[in-house]
Each structure stands twice: as C-alpha cells, then as structure tokens.
Amino acid sequence: MQISLLLEMVAESFPDRPMLSGPQGAIEGGEVLARARAGAAWLAKQPGETLVFCGLNGPTLPIALFAGAMAGMPFAPVNYRLADADLRKLLARTAPSVAIVDADMLSRVEGVEGVTFVAREAFDAACVDPANRDVDLAPSEQDIAVLLFTSGTTGEPKAAVLRHGNLSSYVVSTVEFLGAEEGEAALISVPPYHIAGISAILTGIYGGRRLVYLAAFTPDAWVDTALAEHVTHAMVVPTMLGRILDVLDKRAITLPELRALSYGGGRMPLPVIERSLGLMPQVDYVNAYGLTETSSTVAVLGPDDHREAIASQDPAVRARLGSVGRPLPSLELEIRCPDGKVLPAGQSGEIHVRGEQVAGEYLHKKVLADDGWFATNDAGYLDEGGYLFVEGRLDDVIVRGGENISPGEIEDVLREHPRVRDVAVLGLPDDQWGERVAAVLVCDGEQPSVAELADWVKARLRSTKTPESWDFRSELPYNDTGKLLRRVLKTELTTPAAA
Amino acid sequence: MELKPGSRWKSAVCTTEVVIVRPPKTPVSLECGGHPMVALADAAPEGLELSPDFSAGTSVGKRYFDEAASIEVLGSKAGKGSLGVDGRPLNLKEAKALPASD
Numbered sequence: 001m002q003i004s005l006l007l008e009m010v011a012e013s014f015p016d017r018p019m020l021s022g023p024q025g026a027i028e029g030g031e032v033l034a035r036a037r038a039g040a041a042w043l044a045k046q047p048g049e050t051l052v053f054c055g056l057n058g059p060t061l062p063i064a065l066f067a068g069a070m071a072g073m074p075f076a077p078v079n080y081r082l083a084d085a086d087l088r089k090l091l092a093r094t095a096p097s098v099a100i101v102d103a104d105m106l107s108r109v110e111g112v113e114g115v116t117f118v119a120r121e122a123f124d125a126a127c128v129d130p131a132n133r134d135v136d137l138a139p140s141e142q143d144i145a146v147l148l149f150t151s152g153t154t155g156e157p158k159a160a161v162l163r164h165g166n167l168s169s170y171v172v173s174t175v176e177f178l179g180a181e182e183g184e185a186a187l188i189s190v191p192p193y194h195i196a197g198i199s200a201i202l203t204g205i206y207g208g209r210r211l212v213y214l215a216a217f218t219p220d221a222w223v224d225t226a227l228a229e230h231v232t233h234a235m236v237v238p239t240m241l242g243r244i245l246d247v248l249d250k251r252a253i254t255l256p257e258l259r260a261l262s263y264g265g266g267r268m269p270l271p272v273i274e275r276s277l278g279l280m281p282q283v284d285y286v287n288a289y290g291l292t293e294t295s296s297t298v299a300v301l302g303p304d305d306h307r308e309a310i311a312s313q314d315p316a317v318r319a320r321l322g323s324v325g326r327p328l329p330s331l332e333l334e335i336r337c338p339d340g341k342v343l344p345a346g347q348s349g350e351i352h353v354r355g356e357q358v359a360g361e362y363l364h365k366k367v368l369a370d371d372g373w374f375a376t377n378d379a380g381y382l383d384e385g386g387y388l389f390v391e392g393r394l395d396d397v398i399v400r401g402g403e404n405i406s407p408g409e410i411e412d413v414l415r416e417h418p419r420v421r422d423v424a425v426l427g428l429p430d431d432q433w434g435e436r437v438a439a440v441l442v443c444d445g446e447q448p449s450v451a452e453l454a455d456w457v458k459a460r461l462r463s464t465k466t467p468e469s470w471d472f473r474s475e476l477p478y479n480d481t482g483k484l485l486r487r488v489l490k491t492e493l494t495t496p497a498a499a
Numbered sequence: 500m501e502l503k504p505g506s507r508w509k510s511a512v513c514t515t516e517v518v519i520v521r522p523p524k525t526p527v528s529l530e531c532g533g534h535p536m537v538a539l540a541d542a543a544p545e546g547l548e549l550s551p552d553f554s555a556g557t558s559v560g561k562r563y564f565d566e567a568a569s570i571e572v573l574g575s576k577a578g579k580g581s582l583g584v585d586g587r588p589l590n591l592k593e594a595k596a597l598p599a600s601d
Contacts, residue, residue: 001505001518001573009559009575139540143505165505172520172573176594177560186599200601207599233599262600288600302598329595 001168003145004069006206007033013178019205020059021185021212021229027059032066035127039067041135042126048098048116050147052091053077053192054109055102055120056215061192062201063127064100065146069164072140073098076147076159077193081480084108090149090157091115146198147363148292151479159363160292162198170295170357171202173330178208184259185210186233187226189217189240194481196235196265199296209233219243223251230257235288237265237482242272245279254280262286264297266482269415270322277310289324289390291376293367295357298333299388301325316383322412323387331355333388334373335381348381348404350394379406396486398427398435405437405465407486413460414439419448424476425467426486428493439467440489442475469493500536502529507575508536511543515557515578521564521571523584529572531557532580553588555581563589 011019015030027035043051051068053061053075061077068075076094078087080102088109091099095114100123110117126132145164149157186204188211190196204211212229214221222244226234236244241263248254261276261283273285284303290296301324309321327333334342335349343349352373360367360374368374379391391397391406398405407425414423422442427435439453450470457466471493477485502508502519509516510531516539517531529536533550537543557563557574564571565584571592572582582589 001520005507005518005575012576013559168505169520172562174597175599176596179594179596196601203599203601209599235601260599262598264600284598286598286600290600297600300597300600328597 001172002069002140002164003167003171003202004036004066004140006168006171006202007036007066010178010205010208014208017182017208018210020062021210022059023215024059026210032059032063034133035063036066036070037137038129038132038135039063039123039127040070040137041132042123042129043067043071043073043098044137046098046116046118048073048096048114050074050076050094050097052094052097052099052115054080054087054091054099054105055192056080057188057192057197057213058215059213060100060120060124061197061213062205062211064123065198065201067127069145070137070140072142074142074144074147076149077197078149079151079191079193079480080105088112093159094147148193148195148198150292151481151483160359161361161363162292162295162359163361166295166357166359167199167202169330169355170199170297171206173357174297174328175203175207177206180207180209183230184208184232185212185229186235187212187214187222187229187231188235189214189222190235190237190265191216191481194265195290195292195296196237200235219247223247223253223255226255226258231255232257233260233262234258235262235264238263238268238272239266239478239482241268241276245272245275248279256282258283260284260286260303262288264288264290264324266484270412271415273321277306287324289388291378293358293360293374294353294376295359297328298331298353298355298358299324299327301387305387320383320385320387323383323389325388326386327353327388328355331357333382343381345382345384345386348379348391348406351376351378351380351388351390396426398425398437400427400430400435400437400464401433403464410437410439410457410461410465410467413457414441414453417448417453417456419443419445420453422476424484424486424489426490426493428469428490436469437465437467438469438471438493440471440473440476440493442473447472500526500529500538502527502570507539508572509539509543509576510557510578510580511535511537511547512549513578513580514576515574515580515582516576517557517563517572517582518575519570520562520573521569523565523568523570525568527565527568527570527584529570530583530586531578533583549580553581553583554579557582562592562594564592565589
C-alpha cells in the first residue's frame, strides 16, 4: 500500500480541516493533497530517481514526502548538520537524484555530480503552480518509500530502506483512522532525517491530527510554538525534555493545553520524567522504543502504565517506569542469547522483532533472517509482565571477566546522586578482565570524591559493577537527536593524552 | 483475481474502494455489494445491482477481515455495498487504540 493513499483518504474525507501549520499559517487537507500532486507532476519532469530533502522542518517536508511517493521517487532526507564534506559525500550516494535544498544551504552542496539541486522556494512554487495542477499522474510502481541514513554512531552512515508496505502497515495497524479529536495538534521538533520525523507525518495525518512544525529545536521556540499553536501532543527526545522544563521553570508557566507527551530515541533519565510529571500532572506520558529499521515504534509504555508504576508500592511495577512498555500487538518480539535460543523473562539478551512494519534492510543488503526476524543489536530483557527493558546497544554491553554488565543500570544509579548531572558508563580494554567499567561524569557544584561515588554504586549494585576508572568533564558528547556518543568517549579514553 | 498486498480494488455496484492489507492464503473472490470487485484501473462491468444481503455499507479507514481466508482489507473509499469473500460477509476489525508515540 502506497503511503500517498493514506493522505488521499484523509484529504478526501475532510478536505477543509487544517492539516499542516508552519510560520506561514495553516494548510488544509485538500490543499496539501493538491500541492503534493502538483509537486509529483513537476518532479516527473525532472531527471533523477531519488528525491533528497536537505533543509529545516516545515510543511514543505510532508508535501515533498508525498510528492516523491506519487512520482515514484524514494524520499531521502539528509542531515544538514553534517560537515560540508560529509554532506556532499552522502548526496553523491543518492545520485541520480533531485535535491530540494534550503536556499541558505545551496552553496554548501552545489556541484555534486548526478544531483539536480532545487531551492526549497522553487519546489514550493511548483506545488502551487496552476500548470502542475490537475495533471493525471500514472500510478507508481516504486515500492521503496524512504531511504534514511542511520546516524552513524558506529561508523559510516548506512542507508536504511523503508518500503511503502512497511510504513503503511505500521500506520494502519497502530493508528485509528481520523481517531483524533477535533483541535488536536502535534508539535514536530524531531529533525526531518530522523525516523520519528517521518513516522510523525504518517501517523499524525492518518489519525487526523494537525501537524505543527518548528523549523529547528530550541527550548524557547518549542515552548512559544506550543502555546501559540494550542499544541496538544508532542514527541521529544530525552535531551529536549530537560531543556523544555528549564524554560517552563524560568518563565514560571506550564502548558495547560498539552495532553500527551511521548518520548523516545534514547534513555530518559527518571528524574526528568518525575520532574515533568510534577509540573504537568494532566499530561499523558508515552515512552516508545523503536528503530529506523522497524519503521519507528515497536514497544510502548502508555499513560496508564506510567500512572500505575508511579502509584505502585511493588518495586517490580515501579521499575516499569524505566521500561519501554510492551511490544505492539501487531508484531512479535523475543529476547535471544548469542546461540539463538529464546530466553525466558528476566534474562538479558539481544532483542529480536518480526512483523510487517519491520524492514530490516539497507540499500543492497537485506539483514532480515529468512524467517522474517530482525536482530536489533540492542540488549534487553522482558519482565514477568511482558514489559521490555532496553539496556542499550549490544556493542555497549561491558563484558568484565565473563560477566555482562549493562552501562544503563550503572548510569541510572549514578544519576540519582544529588551532585551528578550527567553520566556515561562504558567498557575500556583491560589486561586482566578483558574490559573494565569506566564512568565519565558531569557534576554540579563541588565534585564528589571518587571514594564517595564508588561507595554510592557499591551500596546499590554489586562491586563488579562499580566503575574502576573515573573521569570528570564539563559536558558529554551527544549527537543532535540526543544519542550519547559512547564511541567518541571510548576513543578519547583509550588514546594516550600525549598522542 | 490476484489479491496482492497493496493492490487496490473497486466495487462494481457502488463507490466502495479497498486496498489489500493482508492477502488471502488461498485464492478467493473478493466481493462488494454481492459482486466480485474489479482492479482499480479496470472498467467495471455494467448492469449489476447491489445485493440486499450486502448493502450494509463500507467505511473509509476501517479494516475488514475473514478468518478462514486470512484476508484483511482496508476501506479507502466509502460506499453502500458491504464486503465479502466467496459469498461470506467480511467482519469489521476492532481497532486496538494505541497511544500516539510519534
């Protein structure tokens, strides 16, 4: 099923309902569809097989996504924050392609061979040009909808392939068609080149929720837009929420119209969620876990799960606040050990998923097993109630003397120390143990002693999980979607300072 | 009729259109209003009438399924006819509402 059909169904049902909001005001569903069709008619006349998008968030993004689908062109949003040389290298991989580029970014990318560059304003103009309207479009046979370059925290970016069937299956099986109440509006602040930026378009539109675009995230602009646009729903990555709460505190306001806040894309520190709950108790919190390769969400911790966990005296139920909830009913999820055996509840292993939304495919390389299972490369376990706990990338698990140690568990404990603002735990090569546990900390106020911190961990976990080396910094390295760059820290800590 | 996933079909007697979400395990006749549906791009046969047994209507955005054939379709355009396979009416799939996570 082509993703453009999702837009058609909504636009034909409610052509006059506002669908997209940006700095220039709101665009109604019927007009969004007309613009996407005109964009497709225009694209059909351009050279190139792939449609690249290199620019800030805004209504042009969803229109381009659907125009590309209708024109039979896979849509490839790229990270404009990359260094010029890396961005050009990525663009070269999309050739032959047409690239819609923000005017002020054109000079950074022009001249890449095989790529036809179009300024964003020129594409916007083509979408409202009467000459491109009412053009009959041939149905598309292309089954690749989106190419997303993974963030490359573990090396050269890979182009993940998401087929129309994967994305529409995810939308149709998880979202009620036009199920949103009138007036609901979702604030989109995850960047266009992130899977959540793509899935937000599809699930928001299919559910009948107006999409409000923030060009690029700053906590002040996020709060301003949420207030001005009467935003009811939003998705944030962990690093965003803390900064948003700081702004609300500073201005001594809350967001009374906000009903639902979902978070994902990394580990959310418990203190941040508790702080948010305290400030805005009316909000429904949703934690989602998913990957680019799975068309977004595969497990959800819903609002009722949050409330139940907070209210519970049972430590096992309370702990679920740190879980990503239960797998979606439309897919299967298993925890397996390295030899492939499925592990029972409570035992940690690699998370595997199977379902129609699971693409598990890179350009020219399918990584799904023959029976459809996808190995996520994430470590985790299920509890007795079927709640999934994600412990981080499998590569990040520390193997110390044969014992598997999850960095996340130690980070959580250290983060509860009143002086610790941020922390990263990682494994460093060790002659005796294979790997040893290392902690890198950002502290507030007077730096606690190493002995005090070590005792703090030892009292709550066990001694093998107590870091053996300690490093203090003013900040930790994150990429722009809030992923901690452990690889960078590891390289820094294993490279002799003199080198 | 080859009911491939993602393929689109229209009713021969009303405005209903559907898209195949899950194809059947074995070949079946997909019907609307009591008559076989037609591939979206093809011309519908003329002179057919809506069967009263299949006139409860099809809604846009609803999923319909038949357990025995293991088929699931999504209504993409509403119409007066209701859906069936091999003369059996399709059932409405109750949507499991999940909290918005994107």
